[in-house]
Ligand SMILES: Nc1ncnc2c1ncn2[C@@H]1O[C@H](COP(=O)(O)OP(=O)(O)O)[C@@H](O)[C@H]1O
């Protein structure tokens with residue numbers, strides 16, 4: 001566990017857990033982050049109140065600590081699926097259970113980093129990161145300390161007092177990641193978080209994200225339309241069909257870790273070709 005999360009525990013420790021493994025300090029450490037998606041389909045009201053399917057019935061189980069990438073044509077329901085797991089959208093059929101609890105509304109145990117999940121522009125970087133800690137009943141000094149440690153982890157300690165408007169796109173997403181990690185969620189949802197970043201910044205963000213994840217091993221659901229990104233990051237890549245989306249392929253990525261964008265092995269090339277082929281057969285596939 002990262003040193004930002006080592007400290008005094010608070011809340012009540014479940015039996016058999018060290019005191020500092022409770023509450024905020026324990027989410028990812030307790031071997032949690034199991035996601036069970038059962039028969040989940042989602043339809044939205046279209047013109048004339050007709051229901052338009054966005055996600056076909058989907059069944060999926062993510063093991064605790066698994067890094068899963070989701071890739072598929074634009075409009076196939078990737079964000080809809082993320083929004084349902086986050087509790088922002090209620091499934092039309094089926095249910096989503098995270099660590100034994102059915103998701104019906106947003107919960108702080110699930111962290112969200114979306115491309116356009118904006119920071120509060122009127123808060124400094126550190127105040128943005130502190131914000132989600134308010135629910136934990138920490139003192140102001142404790143919140144500051146944790147938020148600062150989280151910013152340090154994403155390499156932004158020097159910019160703690162800057163406002164989002166003074167930060168680059170990559171730095172803003174670092175703040176967003178710090179804001180999510182600071183409460184140590186067992187599950188992280190990332191919906192094209194680096195989609196707007198330039199190629200070099202993206203590579204840096206991949207390395208940062210992998211470093212953080214290797215330390216914490218929270219479960220990650222990561223949406224991308226970038227095949228390389230999926231293969232560098234994930235343990236498993238789910239390929240989705242065009243709308244209404246369904247999972248058409250599950251590809252295990254067993255390339256050794258730690259990984260880097262520079263190290264491309266034979267398996268990488270083979271899987272890349274397989275995914276590209278699947279996407280090419282789908283209308284409106286994005287392939288960059
Ligand atoms: N809140 C909403 N209301 C109505 N339709 C929606 C809503 N959200 C998404 N959709 C529709 O659902 C489909 C899937 O969208 P989305 O999940 O955003 O796709 P993706 O993220 O894969 O590009 C699209 O046709 C989109 O227009």
Ligand SMILES: [Mg+2]
Pocket residue numbers: 078079080191
């Ligand atoms: Mg989307």
